[in-house]
Structures are given as structure tokens and as C-alpha cells.
Amino acid sequence: MNHLLIAPVVLPAIVAPFTIMVLRHHLSLQRIFSLASTLALLAISLVLAAQAANGTVQVYELGNWPAPFGIVLVLDHLSAMMLLLTSVLALAVVLYAIGSGWDNRGRHFHALLQFQLMGILGAFLTGDAFNLFVFFEVLLIASYGLMIHGGGTKRLQAGVQYVVYNLLGSSLFLFALGTIYSVTGTLNMADLAVRVRELSPDDTALLRVGAIMLLLVFAIKAAVLPLHFWLPASYANAPLPVAALFAIMTKVGAYGILRMYTLVFGPEVAATVGLVGDWLLPAAMLTLGAGAIGVLGSREIGRLVAFGAIASMGTLLIAVALMTPQAASAALYYAVHSTLAAGLLFLIADLVMERRGGAIVAQRPMAQTGLISTLFFVGAIAMAGMPPLSGFIGKLLVMDAARDNDLVWWVWTVILAGSLVTIVGMARAGSEVFWKSHDTSHIREAEPELAEDDSQPEQEDVAQTAPALPFVACFGLLGNLVLLTIFSGPMMEYTDATAAQLFDPSIYIDAVLRRAEQ
Amino acid sequence: MEILFASAVGILTAAGIYLILRKRTFPVILGLSLLTYGVNLFLFATGRLMVNAPPVLNKYAEVAYTDPLPQALVLTAIVISFGMTAVVVMIALGAYLSAKDDKIDMIEDAERAGDDA
Numbered sequence: 001m002n003h004l005l006i007a008p009v010v011l012p013a014i015v016a017p018f019t020i021m022v023l024r025h026h027l028s029l030q031r032i033f034s035l036a037s038t039l040a041l042l043a044i045s046l047v048l049a050a051q052a053a054n055g056t057v058q059v060y061e062l063g064n065w066p067a068p069f070g071i072v073l074v075l076d077h078l079s080a081m082m083l084l085l086t087s088v089l090a091l092a093v094v095l096y097a098i099g100s101g102w103d104n105r106g107r108h109f110h111a112l113l114q115f116q117l118m119g120i121l122g123a124f125l126t127g128d129a130f131n132l133f134v135f136f137e138v139l140l141i142a143s144y145g146l147m148i149h150g151g152g153t154k155r156l157q158a159g160v161q162y163v164v165y166n167l168l169g170s171s172l173f174l175f176a177l178g179t180i181y182s183v184t185g186t187l188n189m190a191d192l193a194v195r196v197r198e199l200s201p202d203d204t205a206l207l208r209v210g211a212i213m214l215l216l217v218f219a220i221k222a223a224v225l226p227l228h229f230w231l232p233a234s235y236a237n238a239p240l241p242v243a244a245l246f247a248i249m250t251k252v253g254a255y256g257i258l259r260m261y262t263l264v265f266g267p268e269v270a271a272t273v274g275l276v277g278d279w280l281l282p283a284a285m286l287t288l289g290a291g292a293i294g295v296l297g298s299r300e301i302g303r304l305v306a307f308g309a310i311a312s313m314g315t316l317l318i319a320v321a322l323m324t325p326q327a328a329s330a331a332l333y334y335a336v337h338s339t340l341a342a343g344l345l346f347l348i349a350d351l352v353m354e355r356r357g358g359a360i361v362a363q364r365p366m367a368q369t370g371l372i373s374t375l376f377f378v379g380a381i382a383m384a385g386m387p388p389l390s391g392f393i394g395k396l397l398v399m400d401a402a403r404d405n406d407l408v409w410w411v412w413t414v415i416l417a418g419s420l421v422t423i424v425g426m427a428r429a430g431s432e433v434f435w436k437s438h439d440t441s442h443i444r445e446a447e448p449e450l451a452e453d454d455s456q457p458e459q460e461d462v463a464q465t466a467p468a469l470p471f472v473a474c475f476g477l478l479g480n481l482v483l484l485t486i487f488s489g490p491m492m493e494y495t496d497a498t499a500a501q502l503f504d505p506s507i508y509i510d511a512v513l514r515r516a517e518q
Numbered sequence: 519m520e521i522l523f524a525s526a527v528g529i530l531t532a533a534g535i536y537l538i539l540r541k542r543t544f545p546v547i548l549g550l551s552l553l554t555y556g557v558n559l560f561l562f563a564t565g566r567l568m569v570n571a572p573p574v575l576n577k578y579a580e581v582a583y584t585d586p587l588p589q590a591l592v593l594t595a596i597v598i599s600f601g602m603t604a605v606v607v608m609i610a611l612g613a614y615l616s617a618k619d620d621k622i623d624m625i626e627d628a629e630r631a632g633d634d635a
Contacts, residue, residue: 130591137598144605148612156613157624160543163606164622167550170602174557174595180587182564233624341573 002051005060005075007044008083008121011037016114024108031098034110038094042087043116045080052080055497059127066097067127067512068188073123074127076330076470082124082255085336086248088480089343090117092473093245096347099355099469102241105150112149116142116245123252129180129187132256133173136221140166143249144240147234158237165230169220172213177208178443190512192264193505196271204271211265211272212224215279218260220252223313225286231310232294236302236358240350243302246249247342250313251335258320258328263504267323280321280379281407285414292418295425300358304429305345308383311422312338315385315415328499330397333491337390337484341382344477348375351470352433360429362436373434375474380426382481385419390484391478395419397492523563530556543610543620550606554599562592 015037023029051058052075060073093114096102103109119139126132144166148159181187183206184195199207216227216384223231231250235243257276265272291311298304316338319331355366366372378389385391392398395415402411484491499509537549565585568623573586614620 130594134594134598137602141602141605144609148609151612151616153613153616156609156616158595160606160610160613160622161624163602164546164550167599167602167606170598171550171553171557174561177591178557178561178564178588181591182566185585187587187591198519240543379614 001062001064002053002058002114002203004044004047004327005058005073005125006062008041008048008125009073009118011040011044012114012118013123014513016111016118017112019114020108027104029109031103034114035094035098036439038087038113038117039093041121042084042091048075048153049080049084051075052077053494055501055507056258057501057508059511066514067241068186068191070133072127072188072190072512073125074189074508075125076508077494077501078255078259079124081332081336081494081498082251083253085339086117086120086124089245089339089477090249092343092347092477093241093327095476096244096320096350096470096473097241098349099467099471099473100241101467102150102350105239108145109149112142112145114243115139116146118142120248120252124255126188129177129189129192129260133177134168135172136252139249139252143246146245147238149239155239158233159436162230163235165220169217170288172220173217176210176213179206179213183207188512189260189263189438190509193266193509194513196264196269199271201223201270207271208275211275212279214260215257215275217251218256219283221256222250222317223253223287223310224280224283224317225290225314226283228287228290228310232303232306235306235309235346236300240302240305240346240353243306244343244346244350244452245344247309247339248401250309251316251339252507253315254320254331254335256315257317258331258502261323262328263505266503266505277321277323280317281405281411284317284321286314287311287317288414288418290314292421292425295422296428298425298429299360301349301352301360301429301433302346304360304425305342305383306351308345308426309338309342311418311503312342312383314418315395315398318411318415319401322401324401325496325499325503327398327401328502329492329495330394330401331363332495332498333390333397333488334394336491337382337394337481340477340480340484341379341391344474344481345376345379345383347470347474348372348379351474352376356419356433360432362432362439365437369434369437371471375471375478376434377429377477380423380430384422384426386423389395390481390488393485393488421493427459519567519569523559523567527556527559527563530559541621541623543614543622546622547603547606547610551603554603558592558595558599561595562588564588567580586626 015033019030019033058075062071116139119135122135123132137258144163147162148155184192186192220227261276288311291307291314294307295304298307316331316334319327351372356363382391385395399412399415402408534549534553537545540546565588568584571582571584573584573589575583
């Protein structure tokens, strides 16, 4: 067994308690350990991605118990890719939080961040459905702490909503797992896949109920339209660097759908055929529409980016819902792009928030306005999916994958109209915030409610110090987007291989259940 | 026994959902706790209901046994839901003390001022 496989879970699980118990009064040591741990995670993810690239599925049996009796961690193309994506985003967030001093505005930022990474990475690695639930809870409970980091009335109120919504989701997850267990008698994903395919068609009513409930759970995490209400308030009121990290959390929902509904309830399984496509595709299109309209209507820059993230989840889930290998490949490419783009825009929104408050109204120019407006311009291009950045390629791939679907005209209309509305919304926000500030006739004074927020430092303070590290983080993410665009060919080969692996579950099942050796 | 058990799960869940739809934080948290109790009972029942059967296989004799896995799952779920309830109580308390108001929806400050008048 390759013990490196469990390192992404164990390393943050050691660093986080160590940070709380030993380093709680030493911020600089906390920063060093957190940064070192995140760098190590990036290195581990790179090694694991290189190992997974040849198409083998590696299995790590915890306590050496063979599946399905013990819990397994599984590394395949998809897991390796999501690990790498998470580590890259986490590194940018850690750098930004250190540079902007966000980690000093409340306690235990770095410990919570490491716990959150442990949950996210574990969720991507695990091969057991109940263990997936446990890792979801780990990442959620850390996210509750991060969400209210820094305090403040509005943030706490938004935090209550966020926690309640997610606790409901967790209860539903348990109901779904219980239902599925009562039918199949197992929770190991590979074993589930075998048992579900063996069920006689008459016995599948309960299983379908379980599958739909599980879809609802993942839809809550992925913020699909009727279940998206938690996202704008939570992300806009959370510390924005944390919101940047949360950009990967919606992808955990999309990952769950992609994993469970190719491996266990795959498109060829008679019991649950059509469940995902029939329900998810219209919902995803509505999500894209609602996100785009939200971008247009936002009066606050944090909300603007949050709705942009919802719109990109809509595009991503359209591709997931098509349930073909080509569409899955497009979805994966777009998932990488949209995570990086949403993270980048949240960080830029925080740069703006720190300097002039979040309201999208014309005010006096802020410090480094040229640099920040350039970043926002490029980030908005990436988010809206305009050429030359990878969002354009991603949307093109999604639309190309929809070509054979019955609803192709609907899909194309929604994606194109959604992109247009997003562009208009972003352009409006950008010209209000960055452009009109140079024309004194447009300037209104800052609204008094912004001054109340204790977490806002004095404007002059920021202007004088203006550390370089936040910009390093932003340009790092931007650099990744550019790399994703330039190397879209090799990236597409990788996502094609991933999709092929996803739609041939026998490789995964054989590896986990050790069928090849028998 | 099955009817009793099933109606317990059903009533707990229904009461929980009713309370979650209330406007103030306290009933919502109570509703969440009831819902998690309902979930825990439901999970327990997924291994089928048995009386007087140990969750251990006996290799020397044919003895009735019950599925141990749901019991382990319930134990995990209880711990997690207990911890989560504690977290949500603390956050809600913080929001209540800071906003002097335990409404769960976030009304704008202007509207709130209007309400008080």
C-alpha cells in the first residue's frame, strides 16, 4: 500500500491541533506552520497526480481491513485532480490571509483552515459513502468557524442561517444513507455499485428514494437553484478570503454528484436511469439564469461574486447533468477554471472591500486603483467566460458536449444569454467601482452603515502599508488561469482520461474489491 | 413494535420540520435537534428491528444476531449531531447578543428600525 495516499488527510489533521494547542499565542509561528503544511499538501498532491496519471486506481485500506469491511481511500484521476485544485486554491488563500492580516482579526484562523482542508481532501479521497458524510461534517464544522471569523453582527446572523441550512442538509444525507443501506446492506461505494446492479427491478422503489435524497444533498452543497439560498448571504458576509476557499466547497457537491451517479447509480443502471438528467439539467439551467440575474442586481461586490459563483455552478452542473463522457470531461475542465476564477474574484473583492467598502457606488479613488481594476477586469473576463481566458474554452466545451442532447437549444440559449447578462453585470460593477471614481461629479460619500463594521480598518492605514503578499496570491491564481488556457490541450487529454475512467466503473470496483487478485 | 417505531420517527421528523420553519432561532434549533433524533432512530432501524439479539456473530451455534453496522453509524451520527447542535447554539447566542434579536432572517437595519417604531 502507498502510504502517501493518506497524507492529505493526516497532515492537516496533525498540524491543526498542534496549531491550536502549542502555537495558539504565536501568530507568526502559526503562519509558518500553516504555510508549510499547505505547501507540503501541494507537493503531495502533485506527486499523487503524477502517480494517478497513468490510469491506475490506487486503494488505501485503513487498518488493513479489506473492502467492503473496512473504509478505503481511493485515488483515481478525478480524486487526484480535485486534490491538486484544492491545494492550489488553499495556497493562494493562505498567502492572501497572511498578507492582508485577515488571520489576525479573530482566533484560530489557520487551525480552522487546516481542518477545512482535511475535510475537503478527505471527501475527495474516500471510497465509503458514510465516510464521505463524516468528511463533509469535518469540512462543514471547520467552515462554520471560518465563516464567522472576525465576528460582527451581520456575519453572525448569516452564520446562523448557513449552519442551520447545512445541518438540515446533513440530516437529509443521513436519511439518504440509511435508505440506501437498508436496501443494499453496504455503504462502500464500489460494493454499492455491484449490489445496485444486482437488484431486481421490482425492489428498487426504496433505492430510488435514497438516490433522489442523495442527489438533493449534493444539490444543496452545489447550490442548485431551489436549494441555493444559503450561498449569497453566507459568501458575501463571510470574510472574503474564506469565501475564496469556499469556492471549492460547491465543487465538493458537484464531485459528489459526478462520483455517485457514474459509479453507483450510473447511467446504465436500470433502477435509477434518468434520475440525474431529468431533474438536474433544468435545475442547472435555472441556476445559471438566477446567478446571472443576481450578478446584474447586486449592490455589493461580495454578493456580486457570490452570484457569479452560482452562475458558474449552473454551467458546471449543466455539463454534469448531460451524463456523457464528453460532457463530464468538459465539466471537469470548467470545474478547475471556475474554482480558480471564483477564488480570484473573491480575493479581488476583498482588496476592494478593504480599501473602500463593498458597496457598488462611485467613490473617491482608492489606493492601487489601477492595479486592482486591472485584476478585476481580467478576473471578470475569466468569470464571464470571454476569450482569451479559460472560461471561454470551458463554456465552448460544455456547449459542444450538449450538441446531441434533446434540449440543446435551451442549453445554448441559457449559457449564451447567461454569459451576456454576467458580462453586463460585471461591466456595470466595474465601471461604478473603478471608472466613475475618477469623475468627481459621480462621487457620493460612503454610506454610514459601512463605517459601523469593526472589521474595516482605516482607509489610510491600508493605503500606506499595502503589503505585496495579497497581490502575489491574486497573480498566482491568475497565472494558474493563464496556464490552464495555454495548456488546455494537455489538460483536455487529462480530463478526457478522467471521464473515460469515470464511465468505466469496473476499473474502480475491481481495484477496491481486489477482484483482479482473486 | 414496527408501527410504534415508524410513527416515532415520523412524528419526530414532522415536528422537527415544523419547528425549523419558524421565524426565531430557538425553535429552529429545537427543530434541528428533533430532526437529528428522528434521523438517529431511522438509521438504527435500517439494520432491521430485532429484540434480544446481540450484534455479534456466533460461530459455534445458530443464534439470532442483529446488524452491528447501523449501531456504529448511529453512534457516529449522535456524536456529530451533538457537536453540531452545540456549535449552532453558540453561534446563535452570539448573533442574539450582538443583534439583540433572534429572528433568523436577516432584515436590513432600516426595516428593523421601522419595526421597532
